[in-house]
Amino acid sequence: MKDLQKINKEYNCFNTICNIQEKKTGKLKDLKISVKDCICIKDIESRAGSKILEGYKPVFDATVIEKVKKEGAIIIGKTSQDEFGFGSFSTNTYNIPKNPYDKTRVCGGSSGGAASATALLDNHVAIAESTGGSIACPAAFCGVYGYTPTYGLISRYGLIDYGNSLDKIGLMAKNIKDIKRVLETIKGYDEKDSTSIKDNLKKDTKVKKIAVIKESLNVNPEIRDIVLKYVKEKYGEYDEISLPITNKYGLACYYIIAMAESSTNLAKFCGMRYGASLELKGNFDEYFSKVRTKYFEKESKRRIMLGTFARMAGYRDAYYLKAAKVRTLIINEYKKAFKKYDLLISPSMPVIAPKFSEIDKLNPLDVYMFDNLTIGPNLAGLPHLSVPIGKIKNMPIGLMIIGDHLNDYKVIENGM
Ligand code: GLN
Numbered sequence: 575m576k577d578l579q580k581i582n583k584e585y586n587c588f589n590t591i592c593n594i595q596e597k598k599t600g601k602l603k604d605l606k607i608s609v610k611d612c613i614c615i616k617d618i619e620s621r622a623g624s625k626i627l628e629g630y631k632p633v634f635d636a637t638v639i640e641k642v643k644k645e646g647a648i649i650i651g652k653t654s655q656d657e658f659g660f661g662s663f664s665t666n667t668y669n670i671p672k673n674p675y676d677k678t679r680v681c682g683g684s685s686g687g688a689a690s691a692t693a694l695l696d697n698h699v700a701i702a703e704s705t706g707g708s709i710a711c712p713a714a715f716c717g718v719y720g721y722t723p724t725y726g727l728i729s730r731y732g733l734i735d736y737g738n739s740l741d742k743i744g745l746m747a748k749n750i751k752d753i754k755r756v757l758e759t760i761k762g763y764d765e766k767d768s769t770s771i772k773d774n775l776k777k778d779t780k781v782k783k784i785a786v787i788k789e790s791l792n793v794n795p796e797i798r799d800i801v802l803k804y805v806k807e808k809y810g811e812y813d814e815i816s817l818p819i820t821n822k823y824g825l826a827c828y829y830i831i832a833m834a835e836s837s838t839n840l841a842k843f844c845g846m847r848y849g850a851s852l853e854l855k856g857n858f859d860e861y862f863s864k865v866r867t868k869y870f871e872k873e874s875k876r877r878i879m880l881g882t883f884a885r886m887a888g889y890r891d892a893y894y895l896k897a898a899k900v901r902t903l904i905i906n907e908y909k910k911a912f913k914k915y916d917l918l919i920s921p922s923m924p925v926i927a928p929k930f931s932e933i934d935k936l937n938p939l940d941v942y943m944f945d946n947l948t949i950g951p952n953l954a955g956l957p958h959l960s961v962p963i964g965k966i967k968n969m970p971i972g973l974m975i976i977g978d979h980l981n982d983y984k985v986i987e988n989g990m
Contacts, residue, residue, distance in 0.1 A: 575591065575593050578591050578650060578651065578695075579591060581691075581694050581695070584672070584677075585671055585672045585674060585677070585690050585691075585694060586654055586669050586670055586671045586672060586687070586690075587608075587653055587654055587671045587681075587686075587687040587688075587690040587691040587694065588608070588650075588651040588652060588653055588654060588687060588691065589611045589619075589621060589623065589651075589652045589653070589654050589669050589687070590611075590618060590619050590651055590652040591650065591651040592615075592618050592649060592650065592651050592652075593648070593649075593650060594615070594618075594643070594648070594649040595646065595647070595648045595649070596643045596644075596646070597643070597644070597645075597646040598646060599646050600644065600645035600646030600647075601645045601646070601755065601758075601759060602642055602645040602646055602647035602755065602756065602759060603645070603646030603647070604648075604697065605647050605648065605697060605698070605699060605752065605755070605756070606647075606648050606650050606695065606697055606698040606699075607642055607647045607648065607649050607650065607698070607699055607700070607701060607756070608649075608650050608651055608652075608653050608687075608688060608691050608692075608695075608698065608699075608700045608701070609639065609649060609651070609652055609653065609700075609701045610652070610653050610655055610685050610687070610688050610700070610701060610702045610703050611623050611652040611653060611654065611655050611687070612655060612658065612659060612703055612733060612734040612736075613636045613638065613639065613701060613703065613732060613733055613734075613743065614632035614634065614635065614636045614639070614732040614733070614734065615632065615635060615636070615639050615649065615652070616631075616632055616633065616634055616635045616639075617631050617632075617633075618631065618632075618652065619631055619652070620632050620652060620734065621652075621849070622655065622657065622658050622659070622734040623654060623655040623656055623657045623658065623659075623664075623666075623667040623668070623669070623684075624657045624658060624667070624843075624849075624869070624870070624871070624874075625657075625668055625850065625869045625870075625871075626843045626845075626848075626849050626850050626865070626866070626869035626870060627734075627843070627848060627849035627850070628849050628850045628869075629849055629850065630848045630849040632732070634732065635732060636729075636731060636732020636733060637729035637731040637732055637760075637764045637766060637767070638701055638728060638729060638732070638743055638760045639701075639732065641759050641760050642701070642756065642759055642760065645759050647756075650698075651691075653671075653685065653687030653688040653690075653691055653700060653702070654667060654669045654670070654671045654686060654687030655667060655683065655684045655685055655686060655687055655688070655708075656683045656684035656686070656708075656873070657870070657871045657873065657874055658734065658736055658836065658839075658840070658874060659684040659703060659705050659708055659736040659741075660684065660736070660836070660871075660873045660874055660877055661683040661684050661873060661941070662682065662683045662684070662707070662708075662711055662941055662942075662944045662945055663680040663681075663682060663683045663686065663928070663933055663941070664680065664681050664682065664683035664684060664685075664686025664687065664712070665680060665683070665930070665933065666683075666684075666871050666872070666873040666874075667871065669687075670686075671686040671687040671690045672690065673690065673715060673716060673927050673969075674690055674693040674694050674716060674717075675693075675716070675717065675927075675968060675969055675970060676927070676968070676969065678929050678930060678931070679715075679926075679927040679928065679929050679930070679969065680715065680927050680928055680929075680930060680933060681712050681715055681716055681927070682711040682712030682713075682714065682715035682716065682923070682927060683708060683711060683712060684703075684705075684708040684712075685700070685702035685703060685704070685708045685709055685712050685746070686712045686716075688700035688701075688702040688709075688712065688746055689702075689712030689713050689715065689716035689718055689720070689746055690712075690716055692713075692716065692718040692746045692747060692748060693716045693717055693718050693748075696748070698747070698748075698752075699745055699746070699747045699752045699753065699755075699756045700745065700746040700747070701743060701744075701745060701756070701760075702720070702743070702744055702745065702746055703733060703736075703741060703742065703743050703744065704722045704741075704742050704744055704948075704952060705736045705737050705740045705741050705742075705832060705952065706740065706828050706832060706945055706948060706949050706952045706953070707945050707947075707948025707949060707952055709721065709722045709744045709745075709746060709960070710722060710922045710923075710948045710958060710959075710960040710972065710974055711922065711923055711944075711945070711948055711960075712746075713746050713922070713960040713962075713972060714921075714922035714923045714960045714962070714970065714971060714972025714974075715923065715926070715927035715969075715970065715972075716927075716970065717962040717965070717970030717972075718746050718747065718748055718962060719746060719747055719748070719749065719750060719753060719959065719960065719961060719962065719989060720744070720745075720746045720922075720959065720960040720972070721744050721745045721746070721753050721757070721957075721958075721959045721982075721985075721986060721989075722742050722744040722951070722952070722957065722958050722959075723742055723743075723744055723757070723761070723957050723982055724771075724775075724955060724956065724957045724979050724980050724981075724982055725740075725742055725769070725955030725979075726769050726770050726771035726955070727742075727761050727762075727770075727771060727773065727775070727957075727980075727982065728742065728743045728744070728757075728760050728761050728770075729743070729760075729762075729763075729764035729766065729767040729770045730742075730743060730767050730769065730770070731764055731766040731767040731770075735835075735836075735839045736832070736835070736836050736839065737831060737832040737834075737835035737836050737839070738769070738835055738839070739769075739831065739835060740828075740831065740832060740835070740952060740953070740955075742952075742955075743760070745757060750986055750987075750989050750990050753986065754986060757982075757986075761773050761775075774980055775980050775981075775982055775983055776980050776981050776983065776984065777983065778984065779983050779984045779987040779988070780916070780984075781809070781916040781917055781984065781988055782916055783811075783813070783914065783915050783916055784805070784809050784812050784813075784915055784916060784917045784918070784919060785812060785813040785814060785815035785911065785914075785915045785917075785918055785919070786801075786802070786805060786812055786813070786814050786815070786918075786919045786920065787814075787815060787816075787817055787918055787919065787920040788814045788815060788816045788817075789816065789817060789818075789821040790920030790921055790947050791814075791920075791921075792924075793921050793923075793924035793925070793947075794924060794925050794926070794966075796966050797921050797923075797924070797925070797926070797966065797971050798921065800963060800964045800966070800971060801919070801920075801921050801963070801971075801973050804963045804964070804973060805919055805973075812919070813915070815911055815914075815915065815918065817907050817908070817911065817950065818907075819900075819903050819904055819907045820904045820907055820908070820949075820950040820953075821946075821950075823900050823903075823904070824904060824946070824949045824950050824953060825942060825943065825945065825946055825949055826897070826900075827897045827900040827901055827904065827953060828945070828949045828952070828953050829880075829942055830884050830893050830894060830896075830897035831894070831897050831898065831901065831953075832877075833877045833880045833881035833884060834881045834884045834885045834893075834894045834897075835881070836877050836878075836881055837877060837878045837879075837880075837881025837882045837885065838881070838885070840870075840874065840877075840878055843866070843869075843870075844861075844862040844865060844866065845861065845862065845864075845865030845866075845869075846862075849869075850865065850868075850869050851865065852864055852865050852868070866878075873938070876938060884897075901953055901954075904950065904953055904954055905953075905954045905955075908950070908951075908954045908956060908976075908978075909978070912977075912978035916977070916981075916984060917975050917976065917977055917984065917985065917988060918975075918976040918977075919973065919974065919975060919976070920947050920973075920974050920976070921947060921971070921972070921973060921974065922947065922948065922960040922971075922972035922973060922974040923944065923947060923948070923971075923972065924944065924946065924947060925944070926966055926967065926969035926970070926971060927969055927970075947974065948974070950976075951974075951976045955979065956976055956977065956978065956979060957976070957977050957979070957980075957981060957982040957985045958974055958975060958976045958977070958985060959974070959975045959985050959986060959989045960972040960973070960974050961973045961974075961975060961989045975988055975989055
């Protein structure tokens with residue numbers, strides 16, 4: 575615990591440190607597990623990186639926590655993140671994690687603390703969450719494996735939601751073996767989550783044909799070269815495939831759906847039921863506005879406004895419903911590709927982890943553009959894995975392996 579405090583002082587990867595081991599026996603009895611702050615642990619402050627949830631201690635465990643506790647895992651703390659998952663650098667929060675390879679650079683987001691802790695600790699697996707890339711992005715920037723499952727495979731019960739139709743709980747580790755160990759424990763149907771699915775994972779992990787996504791090669795040329803060299807060495811032959819709909823409309827489609835859903839989810843944080851509150855003065859509207867103005871970060875306010883707009887009567891058809899239709903086209907585009915290919919490959923991120931001083935100059939749209947490669951598989955609910963494959967200027971880069979729904983084993987086994 576002392577070591578953890580020391581690491582945390584330097585890198586800010588934890589919002590809360592704890593030491594919980596309910597049993598000394600079980601399949602995970604020797605494994606340390608960190609938990610993204612947005613996943614509820616009974617009696618441990620769970621804030622999703624937000625000031626508005628200061629002091630909130632859930633009275634229950636998320637299903638994933640219940641399951642790892644039963645297998646004897648040692649839960650070491652809540653990892654820092656962008657507030658409610660809104661961001662790609664983990665800077666939209668009160669506790670900003672630093673990159674283990676260079677403290678002047680970001681960890682990626684929104685599961686930045688999870689990735690940083692994974693790079694810094696041994697014998698450890700991070701339970702994290704991705705809505706639009708929050709596992710693949712920080713895993714790539716911090717040089718660790720980041721696995722996002724088929725949507726619904728791992729229960730979301732006890733997750734402080736960002737966007738319900740997009741959120742997936744997933745894992746990060748220094749090796750695939752540990753990811754598999756924890757996945758076996760936490761996957762499967764949960765009656766408490768109406769979107770959870772039966773574990774019908776395909777057992778076949780053989781790969782006959784792969785394709786690199788053509789549009790994804792339009793990145794930092796050094797990253798492109800390392801990715802293509804790795805693919806050639808590992809798979810020999812590969813095709814290139816174009817995903818024009820995903821590439822052109824994915825980002826806009828994702829941000830409309832994600833903001834619409836998140837603005838609804840944030841309605842419950844009003845200073846009455848969870849976390850922070852103020853002196854009760856004025857009517858309810860005045861009170862709620864005062865609490866929300868004081869405690870939400872700027873990015874959350876932006877998403878509440880844009881998301882509420884996209885859901886408003888008169889605009890719903892033009893934005894939210896249109897985006898839902900485009901999402902179906904994107905899913906179909908991937909489905910067609912998987913008729914021919916076992917796996918699709920791209921870089922995980924278009925750049926290496928930026929410096930804090932560089933991102934200060936970006937506007938919100940610039941920041942959203944960083945998600946262009948991770949948005950597609952997340953919108954389509956496809957399993958994907960970011961694999962650390964090399965470095966540029968001592969900063970790690972990641973390659974992303976994407977599989978068809980329920981082909982999680984194929985994705986994971988091919989990351990080794
Ligand atoms: N960067 C994306 C966003 O801000 C993805 C975040 C996530 O997956 N939680 O929405």
